[in-house]
Amino acid sequence: MVENVEAIKGASLWADAWKRLLKNRLAVFGMIVLAIMVVAVALGPPLIRWMTGITADYIPAEGELIRSFPPSSEHLMGTDEAGRDMLARVLQGGRISLMVGIISTIVSLIVGVSYGAIAGYLGGRIDNFMMRLVDIIYAIPYILIVIVLLSVFGGPNMPDWIGWLSEKLGGAGNQSLSQIFLLFFALGLVSWLTMARVVRGQILSLKNQEFVLAAKATGVSTFGIIFRHLVPNALGPVIVYATLTVPSVMLTEAFLSYLGLGVQAPYASWGSLAADGIKNIAIFPWQLIFPGVTMALTLFSLNFLGDGLRDALDPQTRKF
C-alpha cells in the first residue's frame, strides 16, 4: 500500500473543482445554456440580417405591416407594435443585458475585492472605518445612488473613457449608448458592498497564516502581499459570489428599465423589452413572453452555475 503513494497524481484545487463541477448536472446544464445564449446573442443579429435583411430597429415601410403580429414562420417571436421583429430585438437586447451582467460584475469585483482585501489586511482602525462606511452605504437605497451617478456623469459630463469604451464595444459611439455604459458602471458601483464583506472575511482568516509571514519576511510590499498572496487564495468564494452577482445585477437593470431609468430607446435590453411587453400583456402576450422567458432562462442558468461552483469550490459544503 505504502509503495503506491507516489503513484497518486496530486490534483490541484482547480482541477479537482472542475471535476466536481462537471458531475453537477444542473451546473453543466447552466453552462451549456449560457454558452448557447452567448453565441446566439453574438452571431444572431448579423445572421438574421444576412438571411432576411431584418434588423432590431427595422420598421416596415408599408403602413399595414406596422402593427404587432403573433409569432409566424416569418417572425419567429412575432413583432412589436412598431412592426419590428421580436427575435432580432431579443437577440440585440441580449447583448446589452449580458453586458450589464458582465461589466457591472467586473466593476463590483475590482472595487469590492480591493476594498475588502485592504480593509481586512490592514485591520484595526482603518478596517473599522472602512467597514462602517460600507454599513452606511448599505443603508442608502441603491436607487438613489444610481440616479445620482447617472445624473452627475450623464450628458455633457460623461467621462471620455466611457465614450471610448462604448465605441469600442458597441460600434458607433453615440450619446444614448454611452448612457447605457454609464448605467453599467453605476450598477457596478452599488453592488460591490457584499463582495467587500465576503473578501474581508476571507482575508481575516488568511492573514495570520505562515505564507503571509514568509512573504513579509522576504520583504514583499504590503500591496504585493494583499494582491499577489492573499487575494489569489480567496478566489474561490469571490468567483462564487461573482457568478451570483451577475443575475442580481441583471435583475436590477430590468427593474430600473421598468421604472424608465435604465436602458432607453432606441436600445433595448431583456428588461426593457419585458417592461414594454407588460403594457400589452392581455392583447399581445408574445411581447412579454419571449424576452421574459429568455431572461428567466439565463438567470436560471447563472444561478445553477453559481450553486454548482459553490459546491465545487467549497469542499465544506460539497457533500450536500
Next chain:
Amino acid sequence: MLSFILRRLLIIIPMALLVVTVTWALIRIAPGNFYSTERKLPPAVEENIKKKYGLDKPWYEQYGIMMLNIVRLDFGDSLRYPGQTVNEIIARHLPYSATIGFFAYLLALVVGLSAGIIAALKQNSLWDYGSMALAMLGLSVPNFVLGPILVLFFALGLYLVPPSRWGGVSNIILPVITLSAIYAAYIARLTRAGMLEVMRSDYIRTARAKGLDEKTVLLKHALRGGIVPVVSFTGPALAGLLAGTVVVEKVFAIPGLGNIFIQSVLNRDEPLILGIVAFLSIIIMIFNLAVDISYGFLDPRIRYE
C-alpha cells in the same frame, strides 16, 4: 447584554445622521435643482426661489440649519407638495407599504421555512429537487413580470380577486404573493443549507444519542441552529423590500411609500428624500440590532459582552 443593546441603540443616532449627510451630499453633487425645468427661469425669479428656500446661504450654513432641524425630527415641508410636511407624507403613505411588506415577509417565512425544512429532511428526493427548482424560478423571474401574470390569471381570467387598488383583504393578496416570491425562494435555500449543516453537527448526534425522539431533535435542536442564516437575512431583506414594493406598488396602483420615494428622487424633493432615507435607515439599523440580539437566543454559543 443590556449595555450591549444600549450601546448599539446609541450608535444608531450618529449613523443615521451620517447616512443623511452622505445622501445630502449625493443630492447636492448632482447637477440641476428641484426648480429647474426645460425652460430657463428669469434670474429674478430664480433669486427669489433661492432666498425662500435658503439656497442663497453658503453650503455649510444650509447644512447646519438642516441638521439642527433633523436632530429635532423636523424635516420641513416637501418641495413638490407645498404645505405638507415630510412627516405627514411619510405617516400617510407608510401604512400601505408596511402592510404589504409585513405580510409578504410573513408569507415568505412560512413558505420558505417549510419548503427548506422539507427539502433538507428529504435530501436528494423529488421533494428536494422540486422545491429547490421552484425556489430557483422564484429567484429568476422579475417581480414586475410575475405581478402582471398573476393579475392576468387570477383577476382578469378567473375573477377571484380585484386586479389593483387598495381596499379590502382581497386587494392585498396578489401584491403580497408577488412581493414574497423572491424572499420565499431565498429563505427556502438558506433554510435548506442551514439545516443540512446543523444536522451533521455533534450536538444533534448527542441529542439523538440521548434518545430524544426525532421530532424533538428536529424542532427543538436542529431548527434553532438551522435558521440562523435566515435570521441574518432579515436585515438585507428589509432593505430589499423597499425596492421590491416600488414595483409592486406600481403594478397594483397602491399609494405606498416606495413610489413616493422614487418620485421624490426624480423630483429632487430634498427634504422628502432625506426624511424617507433617515426613516428607512433607522428602521434597518433597529432590525439589524434585533437580528444580532436574537442570535444569542438561537445559538447559545454566541455571547455579547
